[in-house]
Amino acid sequence: MKTFAIETSCDDTSLGIIEFENGVFTNTLLKTYSQIPDHQYYGWVVPEVAYRLHEEKILDIIQEIWYNQIEQCDFITVTKEPGLPGSLVVGNTVATMLWAFFNKPVHRVNHIYGHIFSLLLDRNISDCPFPRLVLTASGGHNEMYIVQQKKLSWENTTMVDQTLCLGDLDIIKIGYSLDDAAGECYDKVSRMLGGSYPGGPRIDSMAKKWIRNEKYKLKRILLDGKNIPHTDAHRLDNILNFSFSGMKSQVYQLLQKYPLETLSEQDICDIAWEFLECVTDILVQKVRWAAEHHHCKTFGIVGGVSASDTLYEKANTFLPTLRPIKKIYSMDNAAMIGVVGMLEYLDYMET
Ligand code: KG4
Ligand code: ZN
Numbered sequence: 419m420k421t422f423a424i425e426t427s428c429d430d431t432s433l434g435i436i437e438f439e440n441g442v443f444t445n446t447l448l449k450t451y452s453q454i455p456d457h458q459y460y461g462w463v464v465p466e467v468a469y470r471l472h473e474e475k476i477l478d479i480i481q482e483i484w485y486n487q488i489e490q491c492d493f494i495t496v497t498k499e500p501g502l503p504g505s506l507v508v509g510n511t512v513a514t515m516l517w518a519f520f521n522k523p524v525h526r527v528n529h530i531y532g533h534i535f536s537l538l539l540d541r542n543i544s545d546c547p548f549p550r551l552v553l554t555a556s557g558g559h560n561e562m563y564i565v566q567q568k569k570l571s572w573e574n575t576t577m578v579d580q581t582l583c584l585g586d587l588d589i590i591k592i593g594y595s596l597d598d599a600a601g602e603c604y605d606k607v608s609r610m611l612g613g614s615y616p617g618g619p620r621i622d623s624m625a626k627k628w629i630r631n632e633k634y635k636l637k638r639i640l641l642d643g644k645n646i647p648h649t650d651a652h653r654l655d656n657i658l659n660f661s662f663s664g665m666k667s668q669v670y671q672l673l674q675k676y677p678l679e680t681l682s683e684q685d686i687c688d689i690a691w692e693f694l695e696c697v698t699d700i701l702v703q704k705v706r707w708a709a710e711h712h713h714c715k716t717f718g719i720v721g722g723v724s725a726s727d728t729l730y731e732k733a734n735t736f737l738p739t740l741r742p743i744k745k746i747y748s749m750d751n752a753a754m755i756g757v758v759g760m761l762e763y764l765d766y767m768e769t
Contacts (some may be wrong), residue, residue, distance in 0.1 A: 433476070461605075533556070536757070542745045610666075709736075
């Protein structure tokens, strides 16, 4: 079975053909136009620029793919939500146009589900059970989910059954960011440190040049109520939520004390390292609490921030951790959208 998938929710125009054969989801074709160079000038994703570029590029990419390849697909999948409204409209309009041209059904799917199920790409589910606890961390979203089978009680299930069927799954949000997403915070801090968009890869590479320096210590903001006289109920309410805007402020205050122009390149790398440690410590601490609270024995990280080796290595020390098999599957891409389309289509065929 094959689907032609379209992802245009933010700043990547991504199209692909995804196949499901012998229990494995693979992409036989994946073409992405990344708008990063176009937004770098501004330092962040500009929605107006993003949708105009999707409009400009999407038909060129479709032409590169060859119409007969689309003809051979069983249906079309497109990201419906969440995302930048103008960007989503471009993908959805093109999907409708292809429906009219090829007479193929269109499945409109959730972008976050795409990230969650990006873990399945190029993996055989029977060798590698799906994790129950999943952290989605990227530029636009930062959430924690429990993925479990509906019919089983939480005590009886440690992992999702190998016969994945989207209709049989409950995907329950157990935590989210009260302000910025982690990736957004990387991007803003990178800008404060004189860089541009996207911040994650830049902070990652600067942090590698770190030499021990206690001068730039940042506070880990855990919302665990330890520093504020919250009641227990408040504490539990927020303990699995995230807040990253305070991190940004801490770096801003640090730069008030030590202005950027007075810092050496080494100092900037040391701040980048401390920031990276701080964000990954927060993410990992929340995962630890969630895993304890919900009795999870496996964990998955997805979204742009899952490209960070530091995050993966920290999490993997206390829970077997999965992340997308290729870095391109961590970023926004059509392949992950095709997987959700396929899972929904399989459900639909069964009923
Ligand atoms: O998933 P994605 O491509 O788009 C959204 O849905 O937002 O994620 C992009 C985000 C950016 O904020 C970028 O700074 C971050 O992922 N990112 C990283 C790394 N590579 C990209 N963050 C941390 N470490 C990385 N290596
Ligand atoms: Zn995304």
